[in-house]
Amino acid sequence: MINLPNTPKQPLSLIYLDANATTQVLPQAAKAALSTMETLFGNPSSSHVTGLQAKQIIEETRQQAKNIIGAGDGKVIFTSGATEGIQTAILSALYSAKKTLDSSKKYCLLYGATEHKAVPESLKHWNNILEINAEVKAIPVNEMGQLDMDFIAKEVPNALIICTMAVNNETGVYQDIQLLDQTIRANNKSTAWMVDCVQALGKTDLNLANTSIDYAPFSGHKLYAPKGIGFMYVKENAPFTAFIAGGGQESGLRSGTENLPGVAALNVIFSMLNGDSKNTFTPLKTLHLFRQQLATALTQAFPKIVFNHSFENSVPTTLNFAIPEFSSKEIMDLFDAANLRVSSGSACSSKVTRSFVLDAMGLPAWQSGSAIRMSFGPAMTQQQIDEACTRIVFAAQALTQSCLTIDTDIIADKIPLEGLIQFKVGGGCSWLYVDKNTKSAIFIDPLPELTERLKTLLTCQDLNLVAVIDTHGHADHQSCRGDIAEDYLAQQQTDILGWPINSKTTIIHGKPYSYIILGDKWLVKVNTPGHTADSISLLLCDPANAATDELVVHYGFCGDLLLMDSLGRTNFSGSSAAAMFTSLQLLKSLIGTDSLICPSHDYNNEFTTSITAEISRNSLLAQVIADEIDSKQFEVQKTLMDTHIVDQSGSEIMCGALIGDCQKVSVREYTSRSLAEALEQPNNMKLIDLREPYEYALQHDKNFENNVPLTQLVEFVQQHKHNKQQQLILVCRSGSRSQLAAQALVRLGFENVGHLKGGYALHQY
Structure with missing residues (x-):
């Protein structure tokens, strides 16, 4: 069993394993450069003594290079x-x-x-x-x-x-x-x-x-x-x-x-x-031993690891690997939190994407997209390698505590899940809702890349899966619902989308709706065709009150009916713009304008939305909600909107007709100094660390004692929707996640939101 530090008094020392991107300047080399600037600063083209001394350095170095x-x-x-x-x-x-x-x-x-x-x-x-x-x-x-x-x-x-x-x-x-x-x-x-x-x-x-x-x-x-x-x-x-x-x-x-x-x-x-210096580099034979030691530690930490190259025809200072079920960004964030520097493929690209090198080698797409490069130079020491191996195993244990991997030795330390968790793969979203008291869960719009992760979570958290449901037949991916249901719901009888056939029925607005019970909440099924003929919406709500016939909806999982800055496309063979018009009006009547909408796609990293948030930038939706157009008029405008859909490269099909360029709102940015000044003032400021629990557990600043992982941001919005005046300051590793989250909160009506620009990467307290 391990005890991961919550607020370490002494930050973990840096272990740098990204030498193929760049290396630190050795002290001896830095000293020589500084000495040259201070004392041998002559222009090598000058014929005086100072110039000749400078020229001698150049020619001596040139000869050394030629020899090497x-x-x-x-x-x-x-x-x-x-x-x-x-x-x-x-x-x-x-x-x-x-x-x-x-x-x-x-x-x-x-x-x-x-x-x-x-x-x-x-x-x-x-x-x-x-x-x-x-x-x-x-x-x-x-x-x-x-x-x-x-x-x-x-x-x-x-x-x-x-x-x-x-x-x-x-x-x-x-x-x-x-x-x-x-x-x-x-x-x-x-x-x-x-x-x-x-x-x-x-x-x-x-x-x-x-x-x-x-x-x-x-x-x-x-x-x-x-x-x-x-x-x-x-x-x-x-x-x-x-x-x-x-x-x-x-x-x-x-x-x-x-x-x-x-x-x-x-x-x-x-x-x-x-070999002309008292300071020498590590011999090649020892570098091979270093690589093997790192490979052994990685395999111990991640038993499913796959190395993307053969050690037989590669230099000993580079390891390129992928870990099934984890993206390269997740592993980079994990190692960064442990102060262990690696890269995703080549560091010459600022975006984390698939490796063209591994693609050219014919490796599977998941290996290319999840590739991590770990590299060191000939100045690496045995002590540094030993510490790196310890840190690798240490970091992996944080994943176990977050139930992303399973280790029976430390499963008791797991961090319990509660509420709504959002998973993203590309532009696609899956949603897991967990009722902590009954340890029951539902999984909505399951993406195939998440199959093993979900199974690991269910096992580690000892959860009872109540249902796994698709909101419609997806055109851009194959649902993994059947695979999950076979393992956890083999006896459950469902329709083609996974809705249990033996569900209960209630009357809402005079019409019957099926529902299933999840802890103290209901999940209500609503037929909302339009994007596809089989499209449904799932409303997680409080039990219906027969006296008022109204629903208190916490989340509306509406598939591709209504997306952020978008409406689902209606130019598939089974689509119907007229049906979408009716479905949008029905959805509004059931959930109102302020309930959170959780679609099956999030192309612009906006996490969630509401009808109120959307009608301010979606004029067609605003007209539907205000009863300003009829079905025929909607159909004409929607058909025109669909003509502007451009599918992404590769296999990803755009499931929404995007309205515009999705302009991001501006948010207040704090620096270390301005945040320190703000903390000295009397206020009710709430500081939130948005990194995932495994990052937070490894290392975080003591001021940011509230951990709201980005995957649980929607749950945070729901819990705080009645207190949008609270001053919030968000932080993450680099400032990217905190900026996206801050923009999303502002768009949803939160009034006092800022983030720490540059995140932990640029600021230390």
Whole structure:
């Protein structure tokens, strides 16, 4: 059993495992850079003593670089980083090739399908600028990430340049340089060949002069030097065109005053690589042991883990993995809360999306979308690895307490669920309602990606599943209702959407409605066709009062009848705009205008809505609710609205006809200083941490003692709908979730809402 800290007095120390994105500057390298700025600050182009001393540093570092990469008679040019080196190589190769083009031939530019995006984008750019108009082609890879040699042999005879990488930045997979060399030169002796060596430096042996590689860019910040310094190898007699012209520095190959502090830092790193320093890097054999130790800890923490690459053909400093049932963002948030830094695939994209590298390798979509990259450098120590492994297991235990994984040893520490929980996958929503007193639950609009998560929650929380129900037959996904029902409701007889056949009946507004009991509440079924012929709405309400014949509705699960800033589309074969008109009026008569609506899609991260909130921005709905148009008029306008639906890329079908651009409301943003000042004033301010319980349990600020996970924000809205004047300040990891939640609350009428800009990432108390 573990005791996770609630408000730790001492924050967890940082464990940094994202070295493939960037590395910290080693103290020795930083000291050399600072010393150069303070004492050896001369311009290397100056002929006085101070300038000559500066030039000596550059030439000494250049020679060290040549030794490390085995440059032979090739040149080493200092650059601002790998991207500049890539531009220089591609520009040089294409500008030279343009002079020899045969107008009767078709040419191509080749690059590896798993190449860093800087390469294909640069190829396209210079291909266009130089008006070469060659076809840019990606070289396929197999499931191991290895380039297709047959494809290269076929295409390289017409290639003006071929670009490959020594080591992949996401998976650590390395290519067989000798085999590539043989394949390329057997089919084209003169094409230019660039090899991205950024991730290879310090992790593999390089001997570039013994290959036919023409260009190889390197980056300093991937190996403990500052950002803004890099270098590139250019083979002797390879075509070269200066990317930056000017004062003629670097022997006229790269103009601009040299980054002397950066070069000095590189000099220290190179001395460590060459073994000429008392400070050395961890041997390769030990790095392999480090990776195995991390893999063992990950497997212990997450028994279902899948590694996305083979350790047999990847450098030992990279692990890329996916954990079934968890998105990459969830695992990143979990590790961040444990002060353990990892990334989702490549850090060069600010958005967390599927990995194009893993897609190219043919891995299943879930692995690509859930990928986590854990990477370290050769300066990693045994002590750091030991602490990282301890932290990984520690973080995973927080998931167990949140009932997202099951461990019988600590199941007693579980955090009980209560009320409404919202789950999102893409634009789709599933809803779980739990009655704490009776430990009973219902699951509405079950998404297939959530099947195992729901089963884990039910088992861990020891819940009794009363029903699993779809609000309609979904066009954009296959419901997992049958799978869940088979395990938990095998004896229950239902209709095709999962509504229990033996449900009770009540009279509301003079009409009969079926309902089931969930604790002290009812779930009432209402037929609301329109989006589809079988569409229903489910109203979670207090038991009906026969005397007043009115419902007190807490939540209306209306499927795709009414969405945020949208009405469900009515251009499916079973749709009916006329039926939707009637259903909207019926829904309003049963739930009023202020009950919370929980649709089956949330395309704009608005969580929930109400008729009051929607009629202010949905003129067609406002006309329906106010009886200003009839069914025929609604049908005409709705048909026009549906013509503007644009389905998303891939398999996601848009189920709502969006009204506009969904303009976000502005909310007050606090900084650390303004929040500290506000806390010093007498007020009834309520500070809320929006992270999930597993993040909150690992670490949070003592001021934010109220934890309202974003998945339970709708429940919070329902509980506080009669106190919308309360001053609320929200916080999360980075400020993204808190901003979305604050905007949603303001849109729903909460009057005093703000959030901490930048979240915990930028603010410490």
